[in-house]
Amino acid sequence: MRFLRRAALPVLALTLILGGTACGADHAAGGAQRGHATATLDGLDPVPIGPEPTPALPATVRSFDGAEVTVTDAGRIVAVDRSGTLAQTVFGLGLGPRLVGRSSSAAFPAVRQVTNVAGGNGSLNMEALLALRPSVFLTDTTTVTPQMREQLRATGVTTVYFDPTRTMDGVAPLIESVGAALGVPEAGKALARRTAAEIDTAKAAVPKQDKPLTVAMLYLRSTAITMLAGPGSGADSLIAALGARDAGTASGLQEPFTSITSEAMIAAAPDALLVMTDGLESIGGVDGLAKIPGLAQTPAGRDKRVVDIADSVLLSFGPNTGRVLAALAHALYGPTSA
Incomplete structure (x- = not known):
């Protein structure tokens, strides 16, 4: 199941809201910070690893589709994927001034004026892409359909494909791969090392628990689209890094995103919910969660324990x-995780 997004996402501070009555965290019992907890990530722009580097080109790399691709010019970069990861990485490498096209999911402040060439569900607008005259196009094998790949080859656009899977372990290797493709391998290695270190620090700060929380990530767009995340969604990797169990995976889901039914939600039995800010607002906030089938019969539903984070x-x-993970852990478990 493809991960869905709105065509335009507001840039918000990182905010988490946990429902219930305020009190301390109970780590030994797998509890979370209770009551209303808000964590804010100051500045959503990736921090560049250094000044804008000068690419050493040509650079030949193996694309995820199996082809060897030679990049000869990184002057006009278009970076499109469903998670906005590639555009974030280009910016983190210090090559933000060269970015001329992005996906709507790359919604951090520094790229607000960069042309959006992909819709809310990651679909690529080929005409808009070609109008930008990209010198190199960074994307993945999910965003670009096989038919589009043929069209890109016919138009001669230099295209490098990357793995569409998003996991905690895959963050650093992806950063290095983007750096290599753009002719800045040393910047890629440096950014990967810094990011990996930040992730390790954030994970080490997560309090140990005798009974880990079971957390469910819900994708909500009004009552028309209600989906429960499972294996391969990316949410499973994030939840594991927070020292918790992914409810969808633990309940036996086989797909990254599955339409919510009462049976699936009750079987997942989450202690806490992880949702996007826009999604939560689209159903009427925390009180609107009562509309989700089966949710009232779960610990999270009874306690209204919800983690709400910018899309x-x-x-x-x-x-x-690393910074996102640290903020999430601090809000979920309280100040002792800092």
């Missing part, structure tokens, strides 16, 4: 990942 950062595995 543009939830699954945007990239240079910001």
